[in-house]
Amino acid sequence: MTGTAEEFRELYGSPPEGVWAAPGRVNLIGEHTDYNDGFALPFALPQRTEVAAAPRTDGIIRLHSANTRAGVVTLDLAALDPAHPPQGADSWAAYPAGVFWALLDAELPVRGADLHVRSDVPTGAGLSSSAALEVATALALADLYGLPLTRPELAALARRAENAYVGVPCGVMDQMASACATEGHALHLDTRSLEQRHIPFDCEAAGLRLLVIDTRVKHALADGAYAQRLASCHRAAEALGVPALRDLPYEDLEAALARLADPVVRRRVRHVVTENERVLRTEELLRAGRLRETGPLLTEGHASLRDDYEVSCPELDLAVATADAAGAHGSRMTGGGFGGSALALIDAAAEPTVRRAVTDAFRRAGHTPPRITSASPSAGATRLA
Numbered sequence: 001m002t003g004t005a006e007e008f009r010e011l012y013g014s015p016p017e018g019v020w021a022a023p024g025r026v027n028l029i030g031e032h033t034d035y036n037d038g039f040a041l042p043f044a045l046p047q048r049t050e051v052a053a054a055p056r057t058d059g060i061i062r063l064h065s066a067n068t069r070a071g072v073v074t075l076d077l078a079a080l081d082p083a084h085p086p087q088g089a090d091s092w093a094a095y096p097a098g099v100f101w102a103l104l105d106a107e108l109p110v111r112g113a114d115l116h117v118r119s120d121v122p123t124g125a126g127l128s129s130s131a132a133l134e135v136a137t138a139l140a141l142a143d144l145y146g147l148p149l150t151r152p153e154l155a156a157l158a159r160r161a162e163n164a165y166v167g168v169p170c171g172v173m174d175q176m177a178s179a180c181a182t183e184g185h186a187l188h189l190d191t192r193s194l195e196q197r198h199i200p201f202d203c204e205a206a207g208l209r210l211l212v213i214d215t216r217v218k219h220a221l222a223d224g225a226y227a228q229r230l231a232s233c234h235r236a237a238e239a240l241g242v243p244a245l246r247d248l249p250y251e252d253l254e255a256a257l258a259r260l261a262d263p264v265v266r267r268r269v270r271h272v273v274t275e276n277e278r279v280l281r282t283e284e285l286l287r288a289g290r291l292r293e294t295g296p297l298l299t300e301g302h303a304s305l306r307d308d309y310e311v312s313c314p315e316l317d318l319a320v321a322t323a324d325a326a327g328a329h330g331s332r333m334t335g336g337g338f339g340g341s342a343l344a345l346i347d348a349a350a351e352p353t354v355r356r357a358v359t360d361a362f363r364r365a366g367h368t369p370p371r372i373t374s375a376s377p378s379a380g381a382t383r384l385a
Helices: 003-012 088-105 129-144 151-166 173-180 225-240 250-258 263-287 291-307 314-325 348-365
Strands: 018-027 042-055 060-065 073-076 113-119 185-190 196-200 208-214 330-334 341-347 371-374
Touching: 003 018, 003 042, 003 113, 018 129, 018 173, 042 129, 042 173, 042 185, 060 088, 073 088, 088 113, 088 129, 088 151, 113 129, 129 151, 129 173, 151 173, 173 185, 185 263, 196 263, 208 314, 208 348, 225 263, 250 263, 263 291, 291 314, 291 330, 291 341, 314 330, 314 341, 314 348, 341 348, 348 371
Parallel strands: 060 113
Antiparallel strands: 018 042, 042 113, 060 073, 185 196, 208 341, 208 371, 330 341
16 A cells, blocks of 8 residues: 555545556746647656545545645535635645536536545646646546546646636646656647657766756746736737637748737747747757757747746746856756746756756855756656555
């Protein structure tokens, strides 16, 4: 019995029917492209969220997390309402509750369940802790109730939970990475068709490391900034006469920008179109085994996120600039922005130097010390027990 299963038994008085897990993710490149029907290149992290679960027949949901001090959250399945998700200390419960709601809204037969959650995916770090929780819950419920759902379908339901129940208008990239990634590969994702390509990405074999620098600045994507950018992209696509910004060819970008009067909207469009191009160029380099040459694309992507999409922050900019100055091949923020984490692609031998440089730079700037780890592409969601 896993530790999470044992905690479930102690909490609820009987063992769970199983334990399911889903990972957080790092997005190597392709930021803010997913809600524009574009391309992304994420991979799953070793860190994961585990959900121990057992079915109920009375329409009651009981939710508990080992990562909070709150007690068991009890909800009535029939009373779940996107207008009134759990709040305050229980706000974490909105994510699994939203999955229940999304399944019901899709007219899938769920009757309630007891859940216990344990996670080592850092929250607020831009590593998709919310998607890990949603996908692990969705996989658990699909197994408990024998729902014939594919991994992309599970990801889509998890995304609907976050969009419609939690209220974050994210794209599907985070949930797809958590549900569908494979060990040793980045996941090339076409967010319109949900077509996937698993691209070999073995930093260790190339003598490289990919550092994840958690700035410890908590991001809050539900505060309106994310929705503002989504809305501006959709307005721009309408003005340019395309279904989504993904349909604007990179070669036609300058002519398209000249047709847009608002300088802010022009910057948003430029980021999305050039970021899609960077994803495709990065994939080509990875397939050719030229991992080091992806570095400048990472740094170029960060400049675009900082200047055109305006979703960076001083701590992210400092992490990127310091890592690059200390010898990284390239660095960029990852995730939605407004805080969270940065990536740095480095030679393995340079890891102590880059870690020390970034930590010292944060200390001199008076920032909270960053949390620095190395990341390797790991497996997606699975049943553990």
